[in-house]
Amino acid sequence: MQPHKILLAEDNKLILETIARSLTREGYEILKAYDGKECLQILEGQKVDLIITDLFMPFINGHEVISTLRNERKDQTPILVLSAGGGEENVLKAFELGADDFMVKPFSLMELSVRVRKLLASK
Amino acid sequence: MLHTLAVFCVITMVFLPHEALAQEPVIRNDYYEISPDKNPDSLKASQNTGTTKANSFSGIPGKSSSYKSEHLFQRILGINNLKLLKKDLTEYGNNHLPPFMRRVFLEIVHKSFTYPIVFLIITLILVLLINSITVIIILRYTNHQKNRRERYINIYQTRYEEVLSGYLFHDIDWNTAFILIKKKKKLLNRRILISVLSNFQENLRGDFDSQIQEIFINLGLQSYAVKLIKSSIYYKKVSGIRQLTLLNPKGAYHFIEPYLNNSNNLVRAEAQASYIVLRPEDPFCFLKDLTRPFNRWTQLTAFNLYRSYQLKVPSFVQYLKSENINVRNFSLVMITYFQQVENSPVILKMLESPQETTRFHCIRAINDLLLYEGRELIKSRYPFETRKNQIEIIKTLRNIGNQEDFDFLENIFLTGSVTARTEACRSLYFISDEGHQRLIKMKENTDLNLEQYLAHITDPRN
Structure with a gap:
């Protein structure tokens, strides 16, 4: 069985790599x-099977990507x-x-993992 | 002024009949004398009391008379004007410049009227060239240094991120990670390490929290942050407080406490914000001992932090006794926001405060908390209040008033300012239907333009 493919869009390199690693x-x-x-x-x-995107990114932001x-x-x-955090309107x-x-930053990687599983299962 | 003169001097040089003017002796002899037939180096200071030496310039040598007619600038200004110009420049130098500049200035003036212009232009060009080359070299060097520093930061940041990620995901143990984190004692590398750890902490929580705090302490970065806090420069203090709060919340309180009452607004605000995060069990405890201003921005930050971290709400009545007016006002606003009605007797007592803003917040609290027992009290205070507070009292009666207040409001409507009338009309209208009827009766009996007030207050836009 092929693994699920996830696209991760995030401008903070450290967070991108950490989530990717996890x-x-x-x-x-x-x-x-x-x-x-x-x-x-x-x-x-x-x-891809799932997209994880940050809202604030250079060139095209998360809202525009979704739209x-x-x-x-x-x-x-x-x-x-x-x-x-504090961006309820944006959410x-x-x-x-x-x-x-x-998910609001700062977030837990374990919680992210659970949500990813749930979203992939509901697909 | 000096620049203008110097530029003018240079321009003049281009067009001057140098041979002629070189013969002209200068100068006020009470300062410096320049003898045209001598070497300029032979300038000598003379402290003789001075009458101005007669200008011995007597015209142009024979050969230069044809030159004179050919010379454009000379034709425009005239040779006497040039002579006067040189004299003026010399006098200016003598009268206005400090001694150390005077000599140089006079030499320039003298040479301007003496040497072949080509020589001076070449000198000027050389000076400009040297200047430009120096500027270019400095720019290139600073740019090179900046790029080098950025490259260095990027390299080490990536390296540290990899090592720390490896450790956090248990790919490597601490000893290996410690060895792989190179140059950790260098100041810039410490900053990079702190920035990487802060990045982790600001974006991720739960799994890595304790590990990141351990790394922070094991790498000796805490002592660096403490050094920053103890620095005499305010922004370093702020930076140190922020680092400790974020990366070592357990040990930070001890270091931050002394700065809660600091004289610097920014340091104090940062320490107070940190305190709220570090002391979730009693986040506003520092207000008791606060003697310095608790500024509006910090109040907003405190409230925002309270909401973000969902902190426990204390009873703010305890801070109403504070001698700090900012603390009292903030507490009144918080009592109103969190609907701490049990504090009503204390709130009513605050109406006697000598501070206008405190009384204003008090009246607003009576309004928002619907403290009916305060109704007679605020009415009795009405004549002694400021206009702003009077309007607030009228607004409050709209919510807690009854038929007994109609006469009071009617009196304001008949005698008050336009704003007071509008608010009195609004309160009468909205207290009850009887108030509405009272307004209709007033409309019949008075010649006041009541219809306009009614139209205004019933307009949904107002």
């Missing part, structure tokens, strides 16, 4: 994007949003645009 250990295949533009480019070439995927490309891949906006789940 999820790779659990047997997922991780694709990395350092900004929203790169995230959309990767998604043009291949399909492009849901409205323009009609892509229904589950999306988990990572948001900075609500992400949900309105079509995000499936969110």
Whole structure:
């Protein structure tokens, strides 16, 4: 059985690598994007099972990524949003645009792992 | 001024009949004398009391008369004007410049009117060239240093991130990690290490918390943060407080406590914010002993931290006894926000405060907490209150008032300012239907333009 493919978009390199390392250990295949533009480019070439995206990224932010995927490309891949603390409005906006789940920074890697499993199972 | 003169001097040089003006003796002899037939180095200071030496310039030598007619600048200014210009420049130098500059200035003036202009232009070009080359060298050097530093930071940051990730994910043990973390005693590398650890701590929680704190202490970074706190520079103190709070919350309190009442606003605010995070069991305890201002920004930060960390809410009545007006006002706002109605007797007592803002928050608390027992009290205080507080009293009566307040409000409507009338009208209108009827009756009996007030207060936009 092929491992689930997860696209991880985050501009903080340390956090990107840490999450990638944590999820790779659990047997997922991780694709990395350092900004929203790169995230959309990767998604043009291949399909993934889950997208984990930060909201604030250079070039194209998380909201625009979600909006492009849901409205323009009609892509229904589950999306988990990572948001900075105190940004309730941004999280609500992400949900309105079509995000499936969110986590507020600082977050626990164990909790992230549980949410990823849940989202992949509900797909 | 000096610059303008110097530039003018240089411009003048270009067009001057140098041979002619070189013959001109200068100068006020009470300062310096420049003898044109002598070497400029022979300038000598003379402290003789001075009459101005007569200007012995008597025209242009025969050969230069044709030169004169050919010279554009000379034709425009005239030779006498040039002579006067040189004299003025010399006088300016003597009268306005300090002794150490005077000599140089006079030499420049003298040479400007003496030497071939090509020589001076070449000198000027050389000076400009040397200046430009120096600036370029400095820029390139600083840029090179900056890039080198950035490269260094990037290299070590990546290296530390890899090693620390390896340790946090148990790929390597601490001894290996300790060996792999190179140059950890260097100041810049310590900063890089702290930035990596802070990045972990700010974004991830739970799994790594205790490990990151251990790393912070084992690498000796705590002592670096403590050094920063003890620094005499305020922003270093702030940085140290922040590092300790984030990376060693258990041991930080002890170091931060002395700065809760610091005279520097920023240090104090940072220490107070840290205290709230570090002491979740009693986050506002420091307010008891606070003698320095508790500024608005820190109040907002404190409230935001309380919400973010979902801290335990203390009874704010204990801080109402504080002598610090900021603390009292903040406590009144918090009592109102957290609906601590059990404190009503103390709140009512605060109406006697000599501070206007304290009384204002008190009236607002009576309004928001619906303290009906305060109704007569605020009415009795109305004539002695400031205009701002009077308006707040009228607004409060809208929520806690009854029929007994109609006469009071009607009196304000008949005698008060426009704002007071508007609020009195609003309160009468919204207290009850009887108040509404009272307004209609007033409309019939008075010639006041009541309809406009009613239109205003019933407009949903207001």
